[in-house]
Structures are given as C-alpha cells and as structure tokens.
Amino acid sequence: MATLSIAEALREAIREEMRRDERVFCLGEDIDIEGGFGGAFTVTLGLSKEFGHERILDTPISEIMIAGAAVGAAMTGMIPIADVQYGDFLFCMMDQLANNAAKMTYMSGGTVKVPMVMRAPVGATTRGAQHAQSLEGFFTHIPGLKIICPSTAYDAKGLLKTAIRDNNPVVVFEHKLLYGSKGNRAEKAALSPVGEVPDEEYLIPFGEGVIRREGKDITIVANLLMVYRAMEAADILEKEGISVEVIDPRTLVPFDYELVIHSIRKTSRLMIVEEDTKRNGWGAEVAAQIAEDALYYLDAPIVRVAGYDVPVPFAPVMENYVVPSASRIAEAARKLMKS
Amino acid sequence: MATLSIAEALREAIREEMRRDERVFCLGEDIDIEGGFGGAFTVTLGLSKEFGHERILDTPISEIMIAGAAVGAAMTGMIPIADVQYGDFLFCMMDQLANNAAKMTYMSGGTVKVPMVMRAPVGATTRGAQHAQSLEGFFTHIPGLKIICPSTAYDAKGLLKTAIRDNNPVVVFEHKLLYGSKGNRAEKAALSPVGEVPDEEYLIPFGEGVIRREGKDITIVANLLMVYRAMEAADILEKEGISVEVIDPRTLVPFDYELVIHSIRKTSRLMIVEEDTKRNGWGAEVAAQIAEDALYYLDAPIVRVAGYDVPVPFAPVMENYVVPSASRIAEAARKLMKS
C-alpha cells in the first residue's frame, strides 16, 4: 500500500499503462518541459525521464490540433492521453471532441475505434471566470463519450487505467482542489485527499458508484469536490439528527442509477450536489431520470444544490458564495427534511 | 397581414431592424454573395441589395473569427447578427461564445454589454451526424446567454426583433425543416408553417411560452419541430380520448415555468419532447426544475421523449427512428396515462 495524492495516483496510472502498452502516449501544453511544471497541476511531471519526449509530447498552444491529433492517433493504432491545462479550454477544442472524437465510431458504422483519454482540471480557484468552470454538463450531453470524475486517489488511479484501456474516448474531469496540497503548484484552498493505493494492479469498472457514507434520511449524490462538501454537511447534519447517505457516482457516463435508486428506496429523499452551474448541469439529468424512473420512491421534491447560474466571479467572497458550501448543503437538507 | 414562411419572417425582422438602427449588421459565410444562397437556408438572401456588402458581410470560413468579431463589435457599439450554416459548427466557435460572449458583461462587473445575435439552424435532415444536431442543451447550460427557438413565422419575426434589441448575447435556434417548403433550397421533408404576420411592428418578450393547443390530461412541452410532432400526436390521442395540452416555450432561457406549472396543475401529467439527445438535453432541466418546484402537482412520472443518445445516423430509416415521431410521442402518452 502506498499513500498517494490524486496527482500522484494519476501519474502512476499513466506510468503503469505506458510501461504496459507502447501505444499509450501523452500530449499537451507544458506537460513535461525540462525544468517546467509537468502540466498545470504536475500530473505528468517527470514522466519524460522514463519515456522520452516523443511519448510525453509537449505541444504548441494549439487546442484544436491537440484534440484532433488525439482522435487521429487513436484511430490509427495509438492510445493518446491528451491534456488541457484548464477545463475551460475544452471549448477551444469542442469541435474535435464533439464532432469527431465522439462520432467517428458511429459514423463509420463501428469500423473505427477512438481509444483516447482527454484529461481536464475543473473547479473554481479564484482565477476568474475563464479558469474556473466545471464542464461536466456539456460533456454528458455528447453521445459517444464516457465521462469520469475521480474524487479519491484510489479511484483516480483505477478509473484512469480503465479509461486508457477503453476503446472509446473518455473525458476525465479532475478537480484542482483535490490534486493534493503539497508542492509549490498546489492550490491554497486545496484539500488533501491522499489515500491508500494498493501496490498490485487494479482497475475500476465504469458505471459503479460508491457509497461514501451510509445514512437513512437523505441521499446526496455528489461528485469531485462536492463529495467532500457533502461529507462535511453530513457531519453537521448528523449532530442535528439527520442521517445522510452520500453517493459518489465516480463516472457520469455511464451512471450508476441502480445505486441511487437503491438508496432512495431507503431514504425517499434525493439531493444532488454539483459545482457545475445548475441549469442543465449533470444533476439535471440525474434528477430528470429519477423523476422518470423512480418517482414513486420519493416522498419529497428532488433538490439540486449547484453553482448558481452565473460565470464564476473572481472575488473569493463571491466565489465562495457561488460554489456550494457545506453549510448551503446542510441548509438545503434541513429544508428538504421538512418538505 | 402578410403570409410568410419562417425564413421570410426572419429576413423581415432583420430588414426592419437594420433599417431602424444603423448599428445592426449581419456577418457569416455565404450570407449574400451575388448569385449565391443567402446563407445555408436563404434567410439573408437579397439583403445586400438594400444594405450593401459592408452591412451584410460575407466572411471567410473562420468560425472562431465570426463569433469573436461579433463579440468585439457588440462591445464597441455595434449590433452584430452572426450566422452559422449549420448549428453543428457552433462547436468550432464554442470558446468565443461560452468564454467571451457569455462572460464579458459579468467579468467586467457590468461595465460592458454584448448585444449580439447568433443564429444557428438545427435538426436532422439526412445529412449525417455533423449536420444534424440540435444543440439547445449545450447553450442553456451557459449562464450569460439567452436562448430562443421560434417555431412559427409570427414568433420568428417577433422574437428575432426582440433578440436584436436585447443588450445581451442571444442564440437563436432555427429548425431546418421549418424554414418553409418552397424555393430550391428547401428541405424534402420540410413542413410549411407559413403564418400570418401583422404589418405593424411587434415584439415578443422573452420568457413567455404559448399554449398551442388546450387539453386536460397531459401537458406536453415541446420546441421547434417537436411542436408540430406533438400537435400531430395530440390529434391521434384525441381520437382515443386523451386530451393533450401542448406548450411551446418559445424561449428556453428565460423559460416560462409559470405557464408549465399552471398547465400541470390542471393535467397533473408532464411530458417533454425534444429533438436534442435526451441525456442532459434542455428537457432534463425542465424535468428537474419541475421535480424540484412543482412535484406535488404531478400524479405520474415526468416523461421525456427525445432523440436517442446516439449521433444522428444518415440512413433515413434510422434517422426517423432517432428523432421523436408523432407515434412515439403518442405511445409514450398512452403509457403515461396508465401510470
């Protein structure tokens, strides 16, 4: 057992897969320049020492090309892991991801495959509106992609390895405040979700959520940073006699509805917590799906606590207001218990 | 009263606004080359005769530039109406729309405004996956944009004029099969929703849906082409004794929840019909919102009939299967009545 941060766990996953399979390579801006950053959040730091600069490929600032090159390489026998420094820049490559990566297998009638991974950091960290977005809701809306969002080191390693071995384009959303709180590129407000990671190889299948905490009054489904905020809220609420079950879906596409439905059969109350803006965030789909398939298990409205529908403001007081906090979650839970 | 197709109604709206206000201009690819098409669907055909090629500006095939130029012109005193030939190409300009157009007002603390209109045709018309998408769900997810989707000539003219006068970026989704069925660029499967349009000037405020048909058993909320499919389904269902109320929200952001809630208080059953793919389509948000705010009015699950979660296939038999048809809507309605 090793104790790793999420950044380290991701790096180990990449390292192991690159050792295992020659076809795997990384590309992106500043991912491992000598003396540089190892990507915006150190995930690829030092990998070029072992694998050389051909397989850890530093690119120009050309997002269309990065994504398109990943698609082309994937279709022709390679397994690219592409990187954007901030998820917000995915918009610059949206055409390649939505129109090519996601559709090539389908448009070809299943004759080509696109085994690529797109890694993107999300989350608000007082950098202003263009370096802050949580973009899950855009990508869950694109058929042909798979979407994962690991919130622990164990999951990060196991899910990324599965992603690399998947024959389809997988978008990995990583949260800036969860990479780890050590190192000179760590974020001020970072949590430190270091975790035990087995020494033996393991893979985590997509579509299997986990219960982070058991409870009986309310089911909270939350991802990435919001898992931790929900856990905090659960602590607060427990003292007030409200028992919260926290589910981390871990992958958004595919999504583990079974686990959620199983939980609400017990709690009969559902809350979804996401950092992404509320209108058409991934939580909207979860709420809609439950309202369609499992409405009768519920005794109360389905509540979503999400980023307010505004761009992310710079000032920390405003940013903290926009991103769901433990107390906002707790407050919504109290209200939900009364309804 | 004039009887206009939607393409004509949109053209008249642009013409009137360009006459009224010098700041209004159009830009896009092939929008009015001499002897050309007038945009992919003739909306801007012939306008350069009256306004000249400076105000009806044919551009290179440079979507990033088109959207960015609209943002820049809007911030500096002009009112651009930008055009993409197919909505699918919005992905090429996504960064400018999501990161700049939608956020500039906010990031500047309200000191700049971005009065621009982005027009985009959507809908499947046997052209294959990259010329077929309905993209509403991506754009309703971006705070700072307004989203409209006119389904009649009257609405097209009135809403577009309002959009042009709005101080914010407005995305107009127009359906390829609704532009009109005349002219050599009309679509084979096109409907012909010509309509009466008053000679006097009128504007339609955003956020006001309309009831296209009254009913008492089920409320169907549908937009664009799906309004007509829902109406067809309602005809079928009426014969079976099921009375359907059809609501056309007309604008997705802002959305007229009041009208929907008013309707479900009567019908106690809600169905949402959209051509966009189901997972995280705009219907997901509507369902989620109703499940949060008005759950107690409902006697049954909230049902969504939407494009299946696949890229749009080329073969007409498959395309027709993917896009909701009147019979699929009717079938879902029957099932809903039983639940």
Next chain:
Amino acid sequence: MYEQLFLLRNYEDRIYYMFLEGIMPGTIHQSQGQEACAVGVLFDVRKEDYMTSTHRPAGHCLAKGVSLESMMCEMFAKANGCCKGKGGAMHTGDISVGAIPAVAITAGGMPVAIGAGLSCKMRKTDNVVICFFGDGASNEGAFHESMNAAAIWNLPVVFVCENNLYGASTHINQVIKIKDLAERAAAYGMPGYVADGNDVLAVNKAANEAIDRARKGKGPTLLELKTYRRCGHSRNDACGYRDKQEEKEWFEKDPVARCKNYILQQQLAAPVELEAIEKKVLQQIDDAVAFAKASPSPEPQDALLHVYA
C-alpha cells in the same frame, strides 16, 4: 490512371442523376472536374498510407481504394455501406484501406491527419498521410494549428489543398489577399508548391515528390492544386455566383478529357483500348448500382448500435 479518372467522373455523374431522379437520400457534394487531384495524388500511395478527406470525399475514397460497391451502398443508405448506412456521403471512408472516414467540418480533418502522422512516426512505419482540404478550409484555425504541428514535428503528412476557387459561393479572392495558398507554407517553415490540378500527370509528379520526402522522414509539404468544380457546391446549386467566362475557360481544361487526349496523342493506348476500359467501368458502376439497390436497408433500431466501440 485514365481508368480511375473515368471511374470517378462517371461514378459521380451517375450519383447525380440518381439524385435528380429522387431515388437517393441525403445531400451530395461532388467533385467532377477535380478528379485529377484525387487520382494524381493517390495513384502511387500504399494501402497502409492514410488519407483524410472532406465533405466532398467520393473521388478521394475511390482513388484510395474504398470499394465501389460499399460506397454505392452507403449512398443508398444500405446496411452494407462502407459506414453501414450510418455515415452517408459526407463521411465516406474505410479504415481498412487507409481511408479515414471523411470529416464534413471544414478543415476538421486536418488535425486528425496530424494524429495519423504522429501514429505513423511513433510506430516507426514509413507510411505517410495524405490530407485533403479546400481553398476555403485554409482560412480555418484548424488549418493553421495542423500545418504548424506537422512542421515542427517533421511529420509524414502531405497537405493537399484543392483550390477550386470557391468555398461554397465565395470566391477565394474575396477571402484571402495572397496569390497562392501555397505561400502559406512559409509561415510554418514548410515547403509549398503549386501544381496544375487538372493535369493528372503534373499532380502525380508533384505529389510523389512530396510523398517521397514524407516517407524518407524529411517532413511535410503543402501542395496547392489549382482546379475547378464542374458541378455545383452541393445539390441544387446552379452556381449563379460564378463568372460564365471563368466557367468556360475551366471547363475547357477538363482533366478527364485532357488525360484521354494525351493518351491518344502520345499513342499510349489505342482508342479501342480506352473504349474497352470505359465500358468496363460503366459496367462496374451499373453493377454497383444494382447491387446497392438489392442490398438490405438497416433496421431502424440499428441506430442504437455502434455508439461505442
């Protein structure tokens, strides 16, 4: 070569007529008049070499070796089309012969070619990538990012710009200020050449030089082929935006007729031999049409397959 030129021309003409008859679904973007580009460039490439194409892919695909039957079936939206009826005209391709399914987003296939080029290089093959695009596409950001990447990484990619003077209805001189698009190569430190795109031998020569460079690890080339569409941009386009004199001049340079005349003049083949070839090709097309018509349609629910590999 003539056989291929003749095939491309007649395949597309036949499609056009069937389209007018209304027996073919979808839309079409044809390349009559540009056949020498596809044939000249691809004549000597290997099956293992890759190609990326555009919304106007029929000629490229035939010349790259996608089977006539499978393309015809795709046009008829049949289950045994090269894309199983899922792709349609604008996404024609067959990866088994190196034809990456065409990308209908203008210039959207160019970054894909970079990936294929990286792949050829990283896997230490000496295969190359042919990247087709149009004059209009050269104003897209994707063009710029792709050209630069190929240059700095010295990728085995041959960029083939078919300059047919128009992007849809827009004349190229209205949207660029330079004379030749080949000049843009200099901005990336890449060689750029112009060739007569209606002369299949000239195209073949220029292309083979570029391909040879790429194969030997000497990096990418931009090849601009001056050519012209005989047809409209897409269905129902009467080309009202084109100058009639310009059309006339270009129509006289028809690449298929030119090749035929050349062969006859140089006595490289006898008229009867060419006639025999033509007859064979027309028969192949007839057969393909018959085959496609008789082929089964996909089931509606097949739409749900192949979203994931």
Next chain:
Amino acid sequence: MYEQLFLLRNYEDRIYYMFLEGIMPGTIHQSQGQEACAVGVLFDVRKEDYMTSTHRPAGHCLAKGVSLESMMCEMFAKANGCCKGKGGAMHTGDISVGAIPAVAITAGGMPVAIGAGLSCKMRKTDNVVICFFGDGASNEGAFHESMNAAAIWNLPVVFVCENNLYGASTHINQVIKIKDLAERAAAYGMPGYVADGNDVLAVNKAANEAIDRARKGKGPTLLELKTYRRCGHSRNDACGYRDKQEEKEWFEKDPVARCKNYILQQQLAAPVELEAIEKKVLQQIDDAVAFAKASPSPEPQDALLHVYA
C-alpha cells in the same frame, strides 16, 4: 515615457510582494521586463482607440489609461475594482478608456479585436485597435483567422506580438520552425515588422508607423516585439526551464534601466527630475494600495448581479 515604464515596473513588483505576503487573492501573470512594449505601443494612442489584452494585462491596462486605483482595487477583489471584483487580474480592463476587458484564453482576444476593428471602420471613425498577444498565442487557430480577416477587410488593427521567447515553460523555438513570427504576416498579405521590444523608443516608432497606417485606412500590421519576462510565467514559477545565460543576457537589456540611462546620457532630464518622478509614482502606488485596502469588499450575493446587461 520613463514615468510610465517606472509605474508599470513598480506596480507589478508591488503586487508581487503583496502576493508573496499572502494578502492578495487569485493568481498573477506579470510582465516585468516587457514594459517597453506596452508603453511604447500605447504612448501615442487615443483614449477612443481600443485595445485587447491577455492573461498578462496589467502593463497594457496601465499604459492604456485604466486608473491605478481601480486596478489595485480589482487585485484586492474589492467592489470598486475596475471589474467590480468580478474579473480579477486576468480580466482587467475598462471600456471607458478603450481597454476591453482582457481575455485569458490564449489568442482569445484576437477575434474580439477584429470586431472592434470592424466597429471602428463601420462607424466611420478613424480610431484603431491595438491587439496584444504572445509568441505562444501565434500558434492558435484564433490568431490565423483573425490575421486573415483583418487583412482582407483592411481593418485598422495593429497586431502586437510580444515575443518573450516562452509560452509558459515552452521555448518558442520548440513550437515554431521559422525565425521571426513577423514572417507570418506574409501568409495574409499583411506587412510584418520586428522591433526591439526592450527599447521603448524603437517600439514607439514602429508602433506609430503601424498605427498611422491603420488610422489612414491603409490596413493592419503585424508587429513583433522581441522581449523577455523578468518574472515567472505565473506565481510560483522559478523559471527552471530557462537557460541561465539567456536570462543573464536579457536581464542586462532591462527596458526600464535602459530608458533611464538613455535619458541621463542624452541629458534629456536631470537625475533629480527622474528621482522626483520616481518618488511621485511610488507615492501613487502607495496611495492606491492604501485606497484599495480601505475599499469595501463586494457582498457575497453581488455574485448574482451583472450576468446580463
């Protein structure tokens, strides 16, 4: 000019120290060492001229006339910042002095400059647009599409590429194959020039020529300014990727010191005069810091305002 150079340098140094102290939120991208670019280019522009900027906008904004206080308040996330605390360092701007709020997406401000240029032209003003971007940005698709549009429409835009040799940690020679980025202008039929970006007078001269052309309706120019960051790319960057010898050589060409030496050598001003200026500027900065610290923070719920105009 020296006053401005000195202001830019000391404003940013002061910000840096406060950042280290931990009293300033967010992140910073500073431009110490590049001051001559901002000052030289903007020295003679009008308030009515527009400017687009980047993730590294402080120098541009000060030189364009955004008030020191309002910028300092923005850095402190105060309600009276130039963006009301909503924008932050990377979105600094003030449209009332022509400084379009900065775009932090690399090259993302360039198409915006096209729009501003169109606007200046269509409204028949003779105002111009200064479009700042970096060497790294020149590999973005947005660069390409913007340059071409400006060229074909003959827009009054001056493209200013501050080539500081690095895009984040990546040396420019690793990502382009040509010598000067100014060469790229030729691909658009636009004039392109190189100037010494650490010599404020050389910058001013080159910029004024370009601005003059633009103002007279003679179209856009690409101006490449060779310069160097004295600071890291962003906070916490020790520049481990830079060659120490390279750093040394460039640090010797410091634009602020150089301007000062020039003034003294040419006896354009006496040392005491310069000292007085410096003292005044430092006092202004002190005052701005004090003012910003004393200014009110926004209310949390203010986050909900200004989504729409």
